[in-house]
Amino acid sequence: MNNSLLLNWIKEMAQMCKPEKIVWIDGSREQQAELEKEAISTGELIQLNQEKWPGCLYHRTAVNDVARTENLTFICTRNKEDAGSNNNWMAPEKAYRQAGEYFKGSMQGRTMYVIPFSMGPVGSPFSKIGIELTDSIYVVLNMLIMTRAGSKVLNELGDDGDFTRCLHSKAELDDKKRLILHFPEDNTIWSVNSGYGGNVLLGKKCLSLRIASYLGKHEGWLAEHMLIMGVEDPTGNIDYIAAAFPSACGKTNLAMLVPPESYSARGYKIWTVGDDIAWIRLGDDGRLWAVNPESGFFGVAPGTNSQSNPNALETIRRNTIFTNVLLTDDGSVWWEKGEGPAPLEGTAWDGRRWKWGMTDEDGLPVPGAHPNSRFTAPFKQCPIASPELESPKGVPLSAIIFGGRRSELVPLVFEAFDWNHGVYTGATMSSELTAAQYGKLGKVRHDPMAMMPFCGYNMGDYFRHWLDLGKKIKNPPGIFHVNWFRKDADDKFIWPGFGENLRILDWIIQRAKGRVKAVETPLGYIPEPGGLNLEGLRIDNSGFQALFEIDREKWLGEAADNRRFFSQFGSRLPKELLDECTFLEKRMRSARS
Ligand code: GTP
Numbered sequence: 317m318n319n320s321l322l323l324n325w326i327k328e329m330a331q332m333c334k335p336e337k338i339v340w341i342d343g344s345r346e347q348q349a350e351l352e353k354e355a356i357s358t359g360e361l362i363q364l365n366q367e368k369w370p371g372c373l374y375h376r377t378a379v380n381d382v383a384r385t386e387n388l389t390f391i392c393t394r395n396k397e398d399a400g401s402n403n404n405w406m407a408p409e410k411a412y413r414q415a416g417e418y419f420k421g422s423m424q425g426r427t428m429y430v431i432p433f434s435m436g437p438v439g440s441p442f443s444k445i446g447i448e449l450t451d452s453i454y455v456v457l458n459m460l461i462m463t464r465a466g467s468k469v470l471n472e473l474g475d476d477g478d479f480t481r482c483l484h485s486k487a488e489l490d491d492k493k494r495l496i497l498h499f500p501e502d503n504t505i506w507s508v509n510s511g512y513g514g515n516v517l518l519g520k521k522c523l524s525l526r527i528a529s530y531l532g533k534h535e536g537w538l539a540e541h542m543l544i545m546g547v548e549d550p551t552g553n554i555d556y557i558a559a560a561f562p563s564a565c566g567k568t569n570l571a572m573l574v575p576p577e578s579y580s581a582r583g584y585k586i587w588t589v590g591d592d593i594a595w596i597r598l599g600d601d602g603r604l605w606a607v608n609p610e611s612g613f614f615g616v617a618p619g620t621n622s623q624s625n626p627n628a629l630e631t632i633r634r635n636t637i638f639t640n641v642l643l644t645d646d647g648s649v650w651w652e653k654g655e656g657p658a659p660l661e662g663t664a665w666d667g668r669r670w671k672w673g674m675t676d677e678d679g680l681p682v683p684g685a686h687p688n689s690r691f692t693a694p695f696k697q698c699p700i701a702s703p704e705l706e707s708p709k710g711v712p713l714s715a716i717i718f719g720g721r722r723s724e725l726v727p728l729v730f731e732a733f734d735w736n737h738g739v740y741t742g743a744t745m746s747s748e749l750t751a752a753q754y755g756k757l758g759k760v761r762h763d764p765m766a767m768m769p770f771c772g773y774n775m776g777d778y779f780r781h782w783l784d785l786g787k788k789i790k791n792p793p794g795i796f797h798v799n800w801f802r803k804d805a806d807d808k809f810i811w812p813g814f815g816e817n818l819r820i821l822d823w824i825i826q827r828a829k830g831r832v833k834a835v836e837t838p839l840g841y842i843p844e845p846g847g848l849n850l851e852g853l854r855i856d857n858s859g860f861q862a863l864f865e866i867d868r869e870k871w872l873g874e875a876a877d878n879r880r881f882f883s884q885f886g887s888r889l890p891k892e893l894l895d896e897c898t899f900l901e902k903r904m905r906s907a908r909s
């Protein structure tokens with residue numbers, strides 16, 4: 317190892333953090349086992365019952381550290397305008413100084429691990445190399461699952477290769493000194509005083525979305541918060557789809573869906589390519605191609621059961637790290653809406669004794685698992701893992717889907733009229749907050765392309781980048797919007813969701829190929845009555861109406877709200893998006909009269 321850029325940087329960071337020693341992660345099974353043993357001996361990790369859960373570990377984060385902290389996440393560009401109103405901003409000098417105070421001596425008595433990792437297959441021209449320095453074994457073990465990590469990445473980096481400099485320290489886990497800082501102009505990430513997933517697995521949201529979106533803007537590609545999946549039809553043809561939903565809105569579930577009986581009987585098959593992040597480029601053939609840069613799943617545990625997501629359940633049976641779920645007394649794990657009967661008692665995510673049926677002072681059930689508790693599992697263990705994960709150029713996209721969690725207003729599915737309208741549809745996405753974010757659950761917030769928390773630069777420029785890309789694509793994929801979460805008067809989901817979502821994907825693919833007619837509405841194209849395969853579902857005519865109802869008055873209100881939202885981007889907002897707003901209002905008004 318003779319990369320002086322790397323060696324000098326490590327030396328400098330070690331002088332600041334003062335670790336007792338430095339250990340290089342080589343990616344070997346032996347080193348991994350040793351680290352597991354050490355973390356088990358200190359209580360950082362708990363070994364689960366190895367008969368039931370071979371190779372599985374359990375971890376609890378601090379109770380004030382259970383989801384990404386967007387309010388403590390900053391983009392530190394020289395000019396504030398370049399970070400945009402979509403980001404918290406701090407001047408780089410101030411950010412380095414303030415975090416530097418927290419890093420100073422933060423690793424005393426601890427080991428600094430050096431994790432060389434590649435996002436995307438090692439050696440692919442599209443992959444990006446990062447080096448994460450961390451004082452957490454939990455982070456090392458997660459990164460070994462989520463990324464391609466170890467010596468082979470150093471070989472690839474060579475003596476003069478550049479890399480994203482990722483520095484993490486748990487420090488004191490003090491939430492008043494917690495900072496997640498991105499310096500896109502320096503290709504650097506600093507994260508301190510947190511131990512939670514998205515804040516500390518720096519290859520994930522920090523590198524593969526915030527830094528990568530910035531690189532993509534400059535290099536002409538897109539880094540998106542999207543799942544990637546293949547739908548194989550009975551002839552063996554596979555159509556690939558990428559879909560952006562906000563956190564905890566169904567990406568993992570859709571990516572691993574099990575076809576309903578009427579589809580599997582005919583030979584339909586699903587292939588999972590990715591469940592969270594897509595890097596998208598224009599191919600030589602004029603189509604868009606997508607790569608999942610990760611090599612594992614960091615998925616939401618609650619709600620995962622053999623009905624909702626049997627493929628996830630199979631994926632996490634071994635070699636998996638569980639975070640903040642309930643631990644039973646016999647070394648097993650459980651979560652709300654999980655598999656099998658609830659245990660009578662156990663240790664809850666916050667370390668407190670938990671009994672089945674416990675309620676809080678408001679009489680509400682006390683959950684055993686945190687609603688944002690997660691599993692970390694290797695991609696290859698997914699029974700429907702696509703071999704295309706290893707393909708350097710990825711898979712060609714037939715359709716792009718945007719979607720949010722909206723109990724009202726938004727129909728089950730509609731298709732944008734063209735690329736610009738599709739970009740408008742993505743840019744005006746809103747969704748109800750979930751446990752994956754701090755904030756009031758259920759509050760509707762704007763989340764363009766599900767990237768509001770993850771776009772590493774001014775979102776006005778990001779919209780411009782999307783529009784410009786559209787001009788270059790000879791064969792653009794169709795753009796669609798879905799909403800699995802519309803509710804009826806009894807507060808129940810109208811659409812059964814999960815595996816049944818294939819029925820919607822089926823329509824989307826048929827539309828993308830120009831094989832079926834649709835009904836034109838002011839919002840976009842929707843299925844004709846009878847155009848959706850609802851065989852075997854209990855959805856009658858009035859149910860169909862309820863799923864596709866478009867309330868013109870409310871949509872005019874939504875359009876006005878979108879204008880207000882757009883106004884924050886000032887002169888950086890592409891005029892095309894305001895035009896789309898005007899077109900939508902016109903269509904809604906003329907349909908009304
Ligand atoms: P992140 O990992 O945070 O980015 O989340 P994600 O988008 O991958 O979400 P995930 O698939 O883990 O789903 C989150 C929650 O949504 C779970 O509680 C699911 O049970 C629920 N969910 C997923 N798909 C559907 C659906 O089609 N219908 C309904 N009603 N709920 C769903």
Ligand code: SPV
Nearest residue numbers: 384513514520521563752
């Ligand atoms: C999300 O919140 O969108 C996640 C989990 O996928 S985390 O890695 O914590 O960001």
Ligand code: MN
Nearest residue numbers: 541563564592
């Ligand atoms: Mn996510």
